[in-house]
Amino acid sequence: MQKQFSIPTLLSCMLTLTACGGGGNENQAANNTPPPTPETRIVSVDMLGGRVAIPIEFIDAKTGKPITQKVTLTASDDVTGDNLYESANVGSADNKHDTGSTTIFLKADAVKNATVANPVKLRLVASADGYFSSSTDVIYNGSDLTLIRINLVNKAEPPAGVAVAVQKDAKADSTGTLSTALNLTATTTDTASKGASATFTLPSGTVLKDRNGEPLTGDLQVSIGYFSPKTENIGEVFPGGLNPDRVRTAWNSQTSSWDTQAGYFVTAGLLAVDIMDSQGRKAHLLENAQGEMTIQAPAGLINPETNQPIKDGDKIPVWSHNEANGLWQKELVGTFKQNATGNFDVTYKVKHLSYWNLDWHYSEVCPPVLSINFNKAFSVAPYVLLNIDFSDYGRYNTFYLRNSTDLTGLYNAPKGKEITFTLITTDGTVVGQGTKPANSCSTVNINVTGNFPKPRDASAQILLTAPQGFTKAEITTLLSGMKSLTDAQRTAVLKYTHPTDPNAKFKLDQAAYQKLMDIALTRGQVASLQALMSVQVKAQGYFSAYDQDWSGYYSQLSNTGGMTFYNLPSKDITFKGAEQQSYNWYDWWTGQTYSYTYTQEYAWLYGYVQNSNGSWKYFQIPLKSPHTIKKDDMQTTIIFEDMNAMQRILSYLNSQQTSK
Template sequence: MKTKLISIFRPILFLVLGLSLVLACQKINPLDDVDLTVNTDIYQAPILINFLDANVNATILPENISVSISGPGKNLIFDDLGGKNYTVAGNVLSLVLDKDAKPTETNPIKFTVSVTAPGFVSTSQTITISDPTQTLEFTVPLTKVAATPEGTAAKKETLSLTTGQTLTVPATTNKAEVATVTIAPGTQVKDESGNVIPSNTVNTQIVQYGTGSEESLNSFPGSFTPENVTLQSGVSTPGTFVSAGFVAIDMDAGGKKVKSFTKPIDVNVGINSELVNPETDQKVKEGDKIPTWSFESSTGEWKEEGIATVVKGSDGKLTATFKASHLSYWNIDWFYYLPRCRRTFILKVTSNLLTNVVSRNYYAKVYWAPANSNNFRYVYQTYGFNAKNGDLNEYTGLFTPNGSRVQIDVYSRSNNAKIGTTGIFNPCANSQIPITITAPTPPTPILVDVDFTAKCQNKNVNIKPSAWVGLYDPSGSTYYGRYIYGYMRSGKATIVVYEGREYTFGAYYGGKYYSGKVTFNKTGSKIVTSTGTGITGTTSYNASTGRVQVVASYTTNDCK
C-alpha cells in the first residue's frame, strides 16, 4: 500500500528558477528573430522525492545520495530534463512521467527508486501513479548508522568465520529489544554471483528497528503497505504488514559485499512486551509463529521466506528466532492481502481555521487494523496536511484488505498536539471521510500569486518554466516541518507564506540545486538570489483579496 497524502499542493517559490532556466533554454531551438513564449510543462505527474535523516533531531541533510530506477514502469520515468540521468540535487530527486503515458487507478504505472548514501542504510521507495495530472511528493527517511533514530540501534564488529561468533545489538533507553546474529564455525561467505570469498573474518553490521517508536517504524523500507510482495506460493501481491520487528544486516569480506552463506546464520530479534498478535488480539506469547520476509532494496521486493518461532529466555523476555540464508532487511511480520482493494479517498475538513494555512505546519498519522479488530497499528505519517475549513486531503494508492479498519489523526507541528481525528472507517467502502479540526490560531499568512518568465534575449524567446521548488523556514518548530515543496507549472504559482519572515528558497532542476533568500510583505517583497543579481520583478498588494501579486523575470543571453 502506498498510503501517501497527496495534498492540494500550493507550489512554492519560483524566482530562483531563472538561474536554472539557462539549462532549459539550451533545450530549445526556436526560429531566430521570432518572439515566442514557450511553456515547459510538457511532461506528466511531476514527482519529488525528499530524502531526510530518519532521526528527527538531525541537523544535517543526507549527502551524496545515489539512486536507480527499476520496476515495470521504469521506461516511462524520466528526470526533469526528459533524460535518464537520475541525479539527486542536494537531498531531492525530481522525476516526471512520459507525456504519452495513460495510467489509471485500475491500470497504474509502478516503479521503484533504490537509494544508497554513505553512512546510511540502503532502502527503496515503490511509487504508483494512477492519475497523470497529479503532483506527487514523497519523503523517504534514511537511517544513519552513526546516529540512528529513536527506537533503533546499530552495532558493527568483525566476526570470525573459523570459530564462529555472535554479534549483539544491545537494548537502549528507547529500545528494550535485543537482536543477535550468530555465525556457525566453518561458515564461508559468498558474493552476489555465488562465489566463495576467501576470508577467515567478516565485517558485520546490524541495524535493529524496534516496534515501540514511531521514528523507528517510519524507517521501514517502502512502507507497511507494500505493493511488491512475493509469497512462498509464487503469487505476487500488495498488502499490509503488521511488524513484530525488523533488522538490516550487512557484511563484507575481502573487500567484497557478502550476499549469502554456505551455512545459514541464526537471527534472533527481541519482541516488544506490549506487542499484540493481530491474529489473536492478545499479546504475543511463547510459541507464537510469525512469518519472516526478506527485502531486496534494489527492486523494492519483499519475499516470504519462512517462519520465526517466539521463545522465552531465562530473563522472561520474548525473542523471535529464525535462520537466514542471505543478507537483506529481514522483517518479522503478519501479512494481510486477500481480498483487497485499491481506493482513493478524501478527508473533508471542518475547521476553526478559516484563512489559508501553511500545510507543512500540520501532519497526519494513519492507523490500521484488520476487520473486526480494535488493535490499531501505526502504519504511516504524512508530512503535511491542509487544515483550513473546507480543505480536501486526498489519499491515493491505499492497499488494504477489504473490510479493514482505518483511523487518521491530525496534529499541529508547533506542539505535536492532536487537533482532530476521523471516525473508524473502511477505506474500501468510503470515498469521502469527514474530519473536524480544532487548532491553535497560527500567524496570519498571506497568499502570493507569482507569474515568472525567463527571457532568452539572444533568441527572442520567453520561457514559462515548470519545476519543483522549495522553501526552508528556519523558524519551523521541527526538522521535518521546516521544508516545504511544491510544483510550479508554466511559470505560475500560488504560495502561502508568513509576512515578514525570511525564507531560504531553492529550485531543483536538471539534477542541480539553486538557492537564495526572499522576504514577502504586503507592501513589497525583498528578493536576494544566491548571486545577488539577475532577477527583477514588481509586487503589488490587493487589499480586498489579501493577495500579493509578483511579476518576475530573469534575462539570459546564453540560450542556444
C-alpha cells in the same frame, strides 16, 4: 534607429549569428559602436512534455532533517513490469544527491491514462553511507502528488526503538572467505521496547559475495540494526512502508515467477545486516555456511491472529527484503519462544543477507482506496501532519499536508482493523481527528477542529535567462555556439573577459560590447550576443526550493512559467543562492568526526529541453542569486540562469520556426 526583430528573425540571428545588427551598407560611424540595447523578448517553452514530477526528500529518521550525506536513488518497475520513469536522477550509482532532496519524472506515456482505479506504480530505493537503506512506493492516480519522504536510519544516531551493533575485527581473503566468526547483538534501550534485541551469527569459513557474485575482500565493515515494532514511527522507517503495493508470497514453479499479493503488514520486529568491504561491495550471498538470526518481539505485543498477547508456539511469517528492487518476499514461518527476559525469540537460518522481518501480512484491504474527507477546508504553512495509527499496533503512516485536498484516499488500507487519523500541527497541537471502524471501508470523515491562520498566497513568475555574469566556462559555451567566429576571435574574447580568474563573473553590457568590437567582434556578432541576452523564457517546468527555515516549496509550473506560493508564513522568506558550506560528519564505523565542504543549493528549476532534432535533455538548474519574497509581497519574479539550457531552447525554437 533601433531595429525591431520578430521572434523568428531574432532566433535566426542568435543561432546562425548573422549580422543582425547591421551589415556592410551601414555608415562607418554606426559600425564603430554597438547597436542599441534591444527590447526584452519573452518566449514560453514546455520543459515537461507531459511528464509528471515527483518531489522527494531524504530525511534522517531521528532528527527529521534533510540528509546531507550523498544519497543514491534507484527505482524498480517491478511493481508493474513497465518502464515508467525517466533515468535522470535515478537508476545509477552516478545519481547521488547531497542536498537532501531531488525530483524524478514519470514518463508522459505512462501517466496520461492514470486513474484512481488504474494508478501508475513505482518503487524507489534510497541508500547512503552511514545509513540503513530504505524504500517507498509511489502511486500516481492522475492527481498532484504530495511530497515523497524517504526516512533513513543513521547507524551512529538511530531513533528510539532502533538499536545498532558493530563488529570491527572481520576480514575476508581474496576468495571472500571469512576469517573470523561474526556474533552481534543489538539491544534497544527505550521503555516501550522492553529491552528487545536481535542477534546475528555467521561462522568463519563462510564465503561472502555481493549480489553480482563478486567476493568481498580485505577489512569488512559489519553492522546490524534491530527495529522494534514499538518504534514510534515504525511505518515511516520500515522499508517500503507497512502497506507495500505488492509482496512476494510464494514461488510459482508453473509460471517460473513469484506470486504477489497486495495488502499490509503487522510487524513484530525487523533486522538489517550490512557487511561491506573497502571497495563498496555489499554482502548478499552466503556460501559454504548459513547465518543464524534471532529477532525478538517485546512481551505484550498483540498477535493479530488471536487478538491476544503473543505466547510460546505462536506462528509468524518471516520475510526478506530485496534491496535492489525494494520487494519483500516470504521465506518461511517462524515460531515464537519466550526467553529469560520475558520477550519472545524467533530464530532461523539464512543463505542471503538484507533486511529480514517478522510480519503478519493481510490482503483484505479497502479497494481501490479508503476515501478520506475533511469536514473543513484548510491551507497551512509549512504543513500539518496526518498520523495514521492501528489500534494496538502504533504508527502506520504519516502524511505531510498543506491543503485539505492533498490527500483524498489511502491505498491498501486494512479493512479488518480500526484506524485512527490524527491531524497535528508542527508544534504538536491536535487540530483534527477521525476513525475508521474495523470491518468498514466507508469514507473516513476527519473532523477539523483547529483554527488555522489565514494563509498568505503570492503569485510567481519563473523565468530562465542567459547568465547575468559569465564564468570562463560559460563564455566558452556561448562562443562555441557562434558559428561565424574564428578561433582567433574566441581566443581574443576569452583573454579580455577572463585574463586570470576563470570563475570571475563577466557582465555583458554596452561597455563590454564596445570593447569586444574594438578587439575582436563585428557589429553583427555583437548584435547576436545582445539578442541572446534579451531573451527571457517562461519555462513550463518544475520548481523546488527550501527557504531559510528549511521549509520546502514544490510546484509544477503553468504553460507560461507561473505558479502560486500557497500558505506563506507571515514573514520574509529567502531562497539562498548556491553557497559553499562546511559539514561535520560522525563516522559510525571509525568513531571519528570528519569535516568536508560541499556546494549547498536551495532552489531549482527542473525540466527537459528539446534540441533542433527533437531529442530531450534533462536539466536541473540551481538558483544562482538569493531571492527574497517580502512578507507583504503578493507577487514575485524568480530568475534562473543557465547558458546550456538557453542555447538548446533557442536552437529548438529556431528549428521550429524554420520548418514552418
